[in-house]
Amino acid sequence: MDNNYLWDRSGEIDPDIQQLEETLGTLRYQPQPLQIPNTLQIGRRRSFYPLMAIAATIALVAIALGLWFAFQPRQAAPSLSANENSLRGAKPIERQRPPQNDQPQQAVVGPGVKPPVTQRYRERTRTLLARNKVRPPAPPELTPAELAEREQVLVALRLVSFKLNVAQRKAQGLPAPNSIRNQHKIG
Amino acid sequence: MFEAEATADVFLMTQALSAPQTAEPSVEATLIEAVLNGERDRFARLYEMYAPMVHGILLARVPRAEVDDLVQDIFLHALRKLHTLRNSDAFGGWLAMITRNRAMDFYRSSKETVEVTEKSAVAKSPNRTAMEILDLIRSLPEAYRETLVLRFVEGMTGPEIASRTGLTAASVRVNLHRGVKLLRERMGVVSEARP
Numbered sequence: 001m002d003n004n005y006l007w008d009r010s011g012e013i014d015p016d017i018q019q020l021e022e023t024l025g026t027l028r029y030q031p032q033p034l035q036i037p038n039t040l041q042i043g044r045r046r047s048f049y050p051l052m053a054i055a056a057t058i059a060l061v062a063i064a065l066g067l068w069f070a071f072q073p074r075q076a077a078p079s080l081s082a083n084e085n086s087l088r089g090a091k092p093i094e095r096q097r098p099p100q101n102d103q104p105q106q107a108v109v110g111p112g113v114k115p116p117v118t119q120r121y122r123e124r125t126r127t128l129l130a131r132n133k134v135r136p137p138a139p140p141e142l143t144p145a146e147l148a149e150r151e152q153v154l155v156a157l158r159l160v161s162f163k164l165n166v167a168q169r170k171a172q173g174l175p176a177p178n179s180i181r182n183q184h185k186i187g
Numbered sequence: 188m189f190e191a192e193a194t195a196d197v198f199l200m201t202q203a204l205s206a207p208q209t210a211e212p213s214v215e216a217t218l219i220e221a222v223l224n225g226e227r228d229r230f231a232r233l234y235e236m237y238a239p240m241v242h243g244i245l246l247a248r249v250p251r252a253e254v255d256d257l258v259q260d261i262f263l264h265a266l267r268k269l270h271t272l273r274n275s276d277a278f279g280g281w282l283a284m285i286t287r288n289r290a291m292d293f294y295r296s297s298k299e300t301v302e303v304t305e306k307s308a309v310a311k312s313p314n315r316t317a318m319e320i321l322d323l324i325r326s327l328p329e330a331y332r333e334t335l336v337l338r339f340v341e342g343m344t345g346p347e348i349a350s351r352t353g354l355t356a357a358s359v360r361v362n363l364h365r366g367v368k369l370l371r372e373r374m375g376v377v378s379e380a381r382p
Binding site for chain 1 (some may be wrong): 222223227230231234235238239242243246251255258259262263266267268269270271316317318320321336338339340341342344345346360363364367370371
């Protein structure tokens with residue numbers, strides 16, 4: 001038997017199927033108007049584009065802040081060395097420090113050179129200390145004549161100190177110190 | 188066993204059989220868009236298109252006396268939740284699922300009342316034969332029940348059932364043939380049992 005009639009009512013009519021249609025068709029839906037109350041609220045379809053735009057803006061701001069914090073110490077280093085120079089007058093920093101101490105700071109100032117991570121943190125603490133610390137001015141260098149005079153003063157002070165030491169021992173009843181050092185006993 | 192066979196057949200569907208569904212113009216999408224834009228009167232057209240399907244699905248599950256009220260409730264619920272439907276082309280399947288869930292809720296909430304109403308409805312029905320056949324259809328596995336009611340009660344063809352409910356055409360075809368075969372067997376048993 002052709003089953004197309006059951007599928008789409010085409011082809012040969014199946015009497016049993018037709019009988020079922022006629023019998024059960026009496027229970028068919030009877031159209032009735034839909035009563036929609038006026039108080040019924042119809043929701044609006046949510047659009048995700050505003051939420052995505054807000055999320056993208058927040059992400060961009062976060063990235064920008066991260067980059068700004070990452071590059072900020074490199075930009076602060078040159079201005080810090082300039083302040084130290086102004087505190088010390090005309091003398092540059094390089095003359096007061098050993099050469100090995102100057103290298104890391106120059107590496108930080110250099111635009112193209114990227115220092116290792118451990119040195120970066122060390123440099124940061126050093127620059128912070130340098131910012132808060134006011135160092136005294138370095139003593140001026142002496143001329144040869146001044147050096148000779150200073151040597152004479154030191155010898156005089158040493159002689160006076162020795163005489164005072166002898167006098168003190170005499171007052172305390174102690175024997176005078178032997179002026180000859182590293183003396184070995186004989187016999 | 189029949190439900191298992193029907194489910195297995197659904198997974199063996201070919202692409203060629205389900206292709207005509209995608210070629211159908213989406214009137215529903217236009218209507219839904221209009222309703223969501225404030226033209227709630229356009230929902231009446233959707234109601235006209237899909238009320239027989241909802242009626243048939245309910246008739247396969249709940250007492251006939253409760254069907255008309257439930258149809259109204261389901262469409263109002265669908266109108267309220269229409270904004271949650273993402274794919275407008277899937278309106279039929281979405282509405283069918285709402286209807287099935289509502290029928291299950293009905294049985295959960297008032298099972299005792301259903302049994303009494305069913306008996307009284309059958310007794311008061313002027314067309315006793317139609318209600319007897321409907322009761323036989325309701326005794327069939329759920330996969331066949333709905334398809335047979337939509338075919339014989341609502342007068343929909345197989346392709347119409349497939350496009351309205353969101354089922355594949357092959358699935359509807361299998362359910363129709365196996366359901367009719369099973370219904371004939373049960374009708375023969377009933378007629379033989381009568382004096």
